Amino acid sequence: MRSAVNWFLFSTSSTAMIDLRHNVNTLTRDLRVYLENQVKINLSGSGVGLSLVLGFGAAYICYYLSSIAKKPQLITGAETLSQFLQRYCPVVTETYYPTFWCWEARIQTLLRPFITTKPWVKYRNQLIKTADGGHISLDWNDSDENALYPVSATRPIIIILPGLTGTSKESYILHMVKQSEVLGYRSVIFNNRGVSGEELLTPRTYCAANTEDLETVISHVQNTFAEAPLMAAGVSMGGHRPVLEKSFDIDYVLKAKTIREFDERFTSVMFGYQTIADYYRDASPYLKLKSIEIPVLCLNALDDVFSPSHAIPMQSAKQNPNVALLLTAHGGHIGFLEGIFPRWATYMDRVFKQFTQAVFEHRDELKNT
Numbered sequence: 482m483r484s485a486v487n488w489f490l491f492s493t494s495s496t497a498m499i500d501l502r503h504n505v506n507t508l509t510r511d512l513r514v515y516l517e518n519q520v521k522i523n524l525s526g527s528g529v530g531l532s533l534v535l536g537f538g539a540a541y542i543c544y545y546l547s548s549i550a551k552k553p554q555l556i557t558g559a560e561t562l563s564q565f566l567q568r569y570c571p572v573v574t575e576t577y578y579p580t581f582w583c584w585e586a587r588i589q590t591l592l593r594p595f596i597t598t599k600p601w602v603k604y605r606n607q608l609i610k611t612a613d614g615g616h617i618s619l620d621w622n623d624s625d626e627n628a629l630y631p632v633s634a635t636r637p638i639i640i641i642l643p644g645l646t647g648t649s650k651e652s653y654i655l656h657m658v659k660q661s662e663v664l665g666y667r668s669v670i671f672n673n674r675g676v677s678g679e680e681l682l683t684p685r686t687y688c689a690a691n692t693e694d695l696e697t698v699i700s701h702v703q704n705t706f707a708e709a710p711l712m713a714a715g716v717s718m719g720g721h722r723p724v725l726e727k728s729f730d731i732d733y734v735l736k737a738k739t740i741r742e743f744d745e746r747f748t749s750v751m752f753g754y755q756t757i758a759d760y761y762r763d764a765s766p767y768l769k770l771k772s773i774e775i776p777v778l779c780l781n782a783l784d785d786v787f788s789p790s791h792a793i794p795m796q797s798a799k800q801n802p803n804v805a806l807l808l809t810a811h812g813g814h815i816g817f818l819e820g821i822f823p824r825w826a827t828y829m830d831r832v833f834k835q836f837t838q839a840v841f842e843h844r845d846e847l848k849n850t
Contacts (some may be wrong), residue, residue, distance in 0.1 A: 541581075550578045551810040556795055559802030562776060565847060566805060569839035570778075572831050579811045579828075580818040586784035589816025597652045598824050600659045604649060604670075608679060609701050615683040617694055618672040619701075620649035622658050629665030637666045637710045637841045638702060642695070644717030644815060648677040653716060653815055656826055660834040666841065667709070671698045681721040688748045689764035712840050714833060717787070717815055770797040770804055776847055778805045778836050780829060782812030807832065 555573050557563040566573050583592055604620040611617060623633070630636040639661050643654050649670035661668040674694065675681040687694060702711060730746075737743040741757065749760035762768075779798075783790040790808075798804045809817070809828070817828035840847060 545581055545584075549581075549584050549811060550576050552576050553810075554806070554808040556798050556806040556808065557802075558799050558804050562802060562805055565776075565839070565843070566778065566836075569843055570832070570835040572828075572835050573807055577809045577812070577817075577828050578819055579816075580820060580823045583818060583823075584811050586782065586786050586811065586813040586816070589782075589811070589813030589818055590786055593813075593816045593818060593827070594652060596818065596823055597656070597827065599650075599652045600655050602649075602655050602658050602662075609697065611694065611697055613683055613685065615674060615681070615685060616679065617674060617698060618677045618679045619698065620670040620672065620677075622662060622668045622670075624662050624665055624667050627662065627665040633667075634706060634708050635710075636706075637712075638706060639666055639668045639837060640698065640702060640711065640713040641668055641670045642713065642715035643670065643672070646676055647716070648672050650677075653827075653829070656830050657714065657716075657833055660826070660830055661837065664834070664838055664841075666837070667706075669698075669702060671695065675721055685751060686748075688744075688752045688760065690760060691752055710841055710844065712837065714837070767794045767797060770794055770801055773801055773803050776803050776805070776840075778807060778832075780807045780809075780817075780832050782809045782814070782817070784811050785814045787814045 552575065553573060555563060555566065557566070579589065583589060602622055604622060607619045607621060608616045609619060624630070624636065625633070639657075641649075641654060641657055641661075643649065643651055647654065649655075649658075649672060654670060658668050658670070671694075672679075673687040675686050699711075699713075734743065734747045737746055744760060745757040749757050752760070754760040754763070781788055781793055783793075793806065793808065795806060798806045812818075812828065815829065817830075819828050
């Protein structure tokens with residue numbers, strides 16, 4: 482798909498290049514009007530200044546449209562799943578236009594928490610017990626006031642899993658909850674142990690390879706709303722010291738300068754791995770993709786600073802008809818900023834909304850994929 486896009490943009494004999502030149506001329510004209518009327522810079526009397534500004538602007542626009550804005554790659558293990566996504570999730574076939582002034586991966590990753598808004602969300606908190614004597618904090622948004630699904634017992638439910646150290650208060654989680662609310666769905670955020678302000682009862686937090694707490698949450702949700710359809714959405718991957726220091730050298734742990742050092746000194750030890758390599762091998766999705774038995778859509782930017790392109794198991798995904806990878810050229814790690822002023826919904830939010838709606842409203846077709 483990428484080669485086709487590059488050919489489309491760079492072919493000098495195609496109508497696409499004609500459209501590109503037209504767009505550049507229009508944009509440079511608009512840039513001049515903006516500079517003169519809004520910024521109050523008079524460029525009419527300075528041919529050199531005008532040429533430099535508009536020349537730079539035109540060159541950057543050409544570079545952005547030809548090298549930055551691209552359609553995502555859709556990699557699936559079955560043509561039927563691909564067709565389902567293209568039919569009900571049109572975003573997978575549309576060009577992703579990252580914010581033109583901050584498309585670089587590290588900038589997208591760092592700026593997202595500060596740029597995007599935090600919409601107000603009404604939560605209902607619940608603590609559920611675990612088998613080892615601990616508890617898990619769940620934040621529910623029930624969407625009771627939405628008339629699309631007035632029957633509470635059968636209202637679709639989305640379990641949302643925040644990223645590393647994330648909670649229900651993160652901006653990207655709040656936007657996902659608002660998207661769910663608009664569609665009339667009930668959402669419940671699974672806060673990992675010790676990160677959302679609740680007391681840590683046992684010397685255990687979480688790791689990427691352990692699913693016991695998640696299984697506890699799923700069972701609780703299914704038992705509470707047995708008639709409601711259910712799906713889960715996860716993003717990316719602290720505890721209270723008085724409990725943890727009984728089992729770990731916390732001062733030594735906190736001296737870790739990298740995630741690998743932290744996992745080696747803390748996470749892998751907590752969950753009984755002999756080496757950090759054993760933990761990472763067990764946590765990697767590479768060996769687990771073949772075991773997935775329900776349709777899954779995974780969004781990843783190829784320039785993700787934590788999950789780079791060479792670590793994405795593309796070949797394994799092609800071997801499972803239930804797996805689809807949506808890979809954008811840019812977006813960073815949970816960035817996916819788009820628009821001139823990217824304060825609201827991101828590209829990730831649009832993918833989440835469309836896929837969620839497709840799963841709940843066309844799940845009979847999805848079962849046949």
